[in-house]
Amino acid sequence: xxxxxxxxxxxxxxxxxxxxxxxxxxxxxxxxxxxxxxxxxxxxxxxxxxxxxxxxxxxxxxxxxxxxxxxxxxxxxxxxxxxxxxxxxxxxxxxxxxxxxxxxxxxxxxxxxxxxxxxxxxxxxxxxxxxxxxxxxxxxxxxxxxxxxxxxxxxxxxxxxxxxxxxxxxxxxxxxxxxxxxxxxxxxxxxxxxxxxxxxxxxxxxxxxxxxxxxxxxxxxxxxxxxxxxxxxxxxxxxxxxxxxxxxxxxxxxxxxxxxxxxxxxxxxxxxxxxxxxxxxxxxxxxxxxxxxxxxxxxxxxxxxxxxxxxxxxxxxxxxxxxxxxxxxxxxxxxxxxxxxxxxxxxxxxxxxxxxxxxxxxxxxxxxxxxxxxxxxxxxxxxxxxxxxxxxxxxxxxxxxxxxxxxxxxxxxxxxxxxxxxxxxxxxxxxxxxxxxxxxxxxxxxxxxxxxxxxxxxxxxxxxxxxxxxxxxxxxxxxxxxxxxxxxxxxxxxxxxxxxxxxxxxxxxxxxxxxxxxxxxxxxxxxxxxxxxxxxxxxxxxxxxxxxxxxxxxxxxxxxxxxxxxxxxxxxxxxxxxxxxxxxxxxxxxxxxxxxxxxxxxxxxxxxxxxxxxxxxxxxxxxxxxxxxxxxxxxxxxxxxxxxxxxxxxxxxxxxxxxxxxxxxxxxxxxxxxxxxxxxxxxxxxxxxxxxxxxxxxxxxxxxxxxxxxxxxxxxxxxxxxxxxxxxxxxxxxxxxxxxxxxxxxxxxx
Numbered sequence: 001x002x003x004x005x006x007x008x009x010x011x012x013x014x015x016x017x018x019x020x021x022x023x024x025x026x027x028x029x030x031x032x033x034x035x036x037x038x039x040x041x042x043x044x045x046x047x048x049x050x051x052x053x054x055x056x057x058x059x060x061x062x063x064x065x066x067x068x069x070x071x072x073x074x075x076x077x078x079x080x081x082x083x084x085x086x087x088x089x090x091x092x093x094x095x096x097x098x099x100x101x102x103x104x105x106x107x108x109x110x111x112x113x114x115x116x117x118x119x120x121x122x123x124x125x126x127x128x129x130x131x132x133x134x135x136x137x138x139x140x141x142x143x144x145x146x147x148x149x150x151x152x153x154x155x156x157x158x159x160x161x162x163x164x165x166x167x168x169x170x171x172x173x174x175x176x177x178x179x180x181x182x183x184x185x186x187x188x189x190x191x192x193x194x195x196x197x198x199x200x201x202x203x204x205x206x207x208x209x210x211x212x213x214x215x216x217x218x219x220x221x222x223x224x225x226x227x228x229x230x231x232x233x234x235x236x237x238x239x240x241x242x243x244x245x246x247x248x249x250x251x252x253x254x255x256x257x258x259x260x261x262x263x264x265x266x267x268x269x270x271x272x273x274x275x276x277x278x279x280x281x282x283x284x285x286x287x288x289x290x291x292x293x294x295x296x297x298x299x300x301x302x303x304x305x306x307x308x309x310x311x312x313x314x315x316x317x318x319x320x321x322x323x324x325x326x327x328x329x330x331x332x333x334x335x336x337x338x339x340x341x342x343x344x345x346x347x348x349x350x351x352x353x354x355x356x357x358x359x360x361x362x363x364x365x366x367x368x369x370x371x372x373x374x375x376x377x378x379x380x381x382x383x384x385x386x387x388x389x390x391x392x393x394x395x396x397x398x399x400x401x402x403x404x405x406x407x408x409x410x411x412x413x414x415x416x417x418x419x420x421x422x423x424x425x426x427x428x429x430x431x432x433x434x435x436x437x438x439x440x441x442x443x444x445x446x447x448x449x450x451x452x453x454x455x456x457x458x459x460x461x462x463x464x465x466x467x468x469x470x471x472x473x474x475x476x477x478x479x480x481x482x483x484x485x486x487x488x489x490x491x492x493x494x495x496x497x498x499x500x501x502x503x504x505x506x507x508x509x510x511x512x513x514x515x516x517x518x519x520x521x522x523x524x525x526x527x528x529x530x531x532x533x534x535x536x537x538x539x540x541x542x543x544x545x546x547x548x549x550x551x552x553x554x555x556x557x558x559x560x561x562x563x564x565x566x567x568x569x570x571x572x573x574x575x576x577x578x579x580x581x582x583x584x585x586x587x588x589x590x591x592x593x594x595x596x597x598x599x600x601x602x603x604x605x606x607x608x609x610x611x612x613x614x615x616x617x618x619x620x621x622x623x624x625x626x627x628x629x630x631x632x633x634x635x636x637x638x639x640x641x642x643x644x645x646x647x648x649x650x651x652x653x654x655x656x657x658x659x660x661x662x663x664x665x666x667x668x669x670x671x672x673x674x675x676x677x678x679x680x681x682x683x684x685x686x687x688x689x690x691x692x693x694x695x696x697x698x699x700x701x702x703x704x705x706x707x708x709x710x711x712x713x714x715x716x717x718x719x720x721x722x723x724x725x726x727x728x729x730x731x732x733x734x735x736x737x738x739x740x741x742x743x744x745x746x747x748x749x750x
Contacts, residue, residue, distance in 0.1 A: 018053030053077035073110030093121030101130035187220030243286025244310030308344030332359030336372030474501035513539025524659035594621035603668030612667035623656025
């Protein structure tokens with residue numbers, strides 16, 4: 001029995017030898033499936049065959065029909081379904097009927113789905129991937145969900161309970177139909193929650209989730225992270241964390257999303273198609289103990305909202321910090337139950353370090369800060385800036401008994417805070433000072449221009465400049481009450497870098513004054529076409545900029561780039577608003593001098609033959625060169641010009657900066673044909689031999705024979721009156737015989 005027990009223990013700890021299988025539309029389920037040469041045909045068959053730790057590589061092609069996971073893996077031994085290499089694998093749901101998921105996973109653990117494409121899932125109540133029941137350790141990554149038209153559909157729907165579910169780096173787009181949701185967790189189990197949920201790095205574009213949302217965690221969800229997702233063009237709420245919906249869970253003690261974080265997401269264009277349009281880019285509705293931080297929200301109905309729609313529920317312990325909320329249509333930052341006691345209420349929430357810029361662009365009156373039914377909430381260290389209209393704060397349903405605190409904020413309206421509009425405790429108030437006197441709020445707040453780097457850009461740069469009144473102007477006790485180890489500003493840098501927290505999402509870090517040079521060098525040699533351009537960076541803006549020639553002279557004020565600058569070294573001086581001075585040199589260089597020269601000339605062989613040649617070379621300049629013999633009418637890359645008639649040519653070289661140089665070259669006049677009594681060629685045409693009958697005065701001179709392109713193909717001395725020349729080796733054609741000083745004689749070799 002002892003040996004049997006030892007054997008049993010060994011079996012329990014023996015490693016699992018995982019296999020790798022392959023699936024292809026061209027495969028056969030009768031194959032072994034263990035290689036690309038013998039793949040299986042269907043994914044369902046492969047899943048039925050897979051064991052713990054196995055990998056199923058799906059090869060390129062389209063796979064039609066429902067896929068059900070009948071088994072999962074075990075701890076450390078996931079079953080993985082993935083595309084093979086970079087193959088495009090399409091799972092097509094066009095044949096699946098209503099109320100059926102394209103991929104169904106129920107009560108399974110340790111599953112990975114990676115790199116697949118899901119499409120054509122049409123009908124009614126058809127989640128594309130449906131996790132149902134109790135599923136744990138599930139990963140869905142790098143998949144694409146697209147082109148569906150289905151009511152009550154979801155790219156990924158998780159219902160019930162589960163632990164460690166990761167939905168990461170997926171792309172969801174063009175999902176059409178009522179409730180065409182991107183990602184939804186429905187915590188419907190009345191005792192056990194969804195835990196350790198990660199929804200990160202997903203892109204969701206052009207979907208129709210109304211009346212639902214793009215990403216939602218709803219009901220019994222305890223512990224989640226929604227981060228680094230990008231949402232664009234959503235026809236209702238972008239991201240939401242929900243509690244109190246009876247259809248999800250009837251145990252009110254657990255029926256709410258909690259203990260989570262929503263961070264570093266970008267939401268653009270979350271607009272509701274019903275109810276007058278009040279969709280939030282990011283929304284907490286009945287959730288508890290959640291941090292909403294470092295999100296960027298624009299182009300939506302309401303930027304960021306903390307609300308509570310369900311009667312009897314309370315949204316509480318929500319920290320909203322370091323978010324950028326700009327150019328949303330109706331309101332920027334909002335919180336509170338919208339119709340208490342018919343709705344729930346918001347309590348004990350903290351709003352700090354947010355930059356709320358130019359919202360309510362439709363001039364609805366909801367303003368930059370919109371407060372409804374809320375208790376014991378704190379709004380501090382924020383920047384509220386409006387220039388599109390004069391609505392600043394709308395807190396119609398607030399009064400002193402609610403114990404909300406607004407302080408240490410910067411309110412700025414370029415037309416003057418005396419003209420800004422406020423609504424407070426059912427009172428319409430014009431002017432910031434009147435608002436303070438009537439409410440007793442914002443006793444330590446300021447009304448200065450926050451000095452954003454570029455508030456006018458299409459995508460405004462909402463960093464603070466050095467010298468901003470918001471620097472270190474927040475609540476001096478913030479580091480005692482609000483700071484924690486994961487509290488970072490919009491650039492993921494430490495939330496406090498000076499003596500205190502800065503107002504708004506940017507914690508300014510003072511860097512030493514230096515300069516940024518963006519000058520352009522001169523191009524053609526000696527041409528004064530450079531640009532002197534420089535500016536200061538860091539330090540204390542604004543800057544005083546000056547320059548002068550290195551050789552001396554007075555300092556010249558610089559305000560904009562200077563054109564027509566010659567190559568030289570210029571001295572620059574930058575003085576910032578803190579009287580710090582930095583100096584340096586800017587060198588404007590120029591291209592090397594461009595030169596062209598003639599390397600060889602070949603004259604015409606005979607007059608009118610047009611077989612002269614000119615070869616040139618160039619040096620200096622910039623980049624590749626082009627050459628022309630006709631004043632730039634045509635250009636060529638070759639340095640050789642062939643087929644030239646006798647005459648004088650101007651050859652031009654041009655470099656990549658259009659700099660030019662020229663050189664003159666003359667092709668000589670070709671030798672002239674004629675008759676001579678001094679020597680004759682017989683016979684003509686000739687075949688094997690050519691007889692040269694020469695006058696005695698020519699004996700001892702050299703005879704040259706040229707082809708029509710000017711090449712000398714034969715040379716010999718005339719030794720007697722009748723000279724025989726062997727022309728057997730010459731190719732058939734026309735040739736020219738030349739004796740210096742005498743006319744050229746033409747003959748034909750047959």
